[in-house]
Amino acid sequence: MPDIDLALQAQQNAEILEELKALRREVAELKEQSGRTLDFERRNDPRRPNSLTQR
Numbered sequence: 001m002p003d004i005d006l007a008l009q010a011q012q013n014a015e016i017l018e019e020l021k022a023l024r025r026e027v028a029e030l031k032e033q034s035g036r037t038l039d040f041e042r043r044n045d046p047r048r049p050n051s052l053t054q055r
Contacts (some may be wrong), residue, residue, distance in 0.1 A: 042048060
């Protein structure tokens with residue numbers, strides 16, 4: 001069985017966790033931006049009636 005460098009393994013795990021946290025923050029930011037973009041597009045879609053347009 002090969003020798004495992006536990007200190008190296010722990011360091012690599014810590015780096016992976018930090019990267020994962022950063023990616024999760026980025027995904028959350030992108031989801032938030034995406035929601036705002038969709039809301040903006042919905043509000044400005046000429047095909048959608050709004051409260052100012054009486055039909």
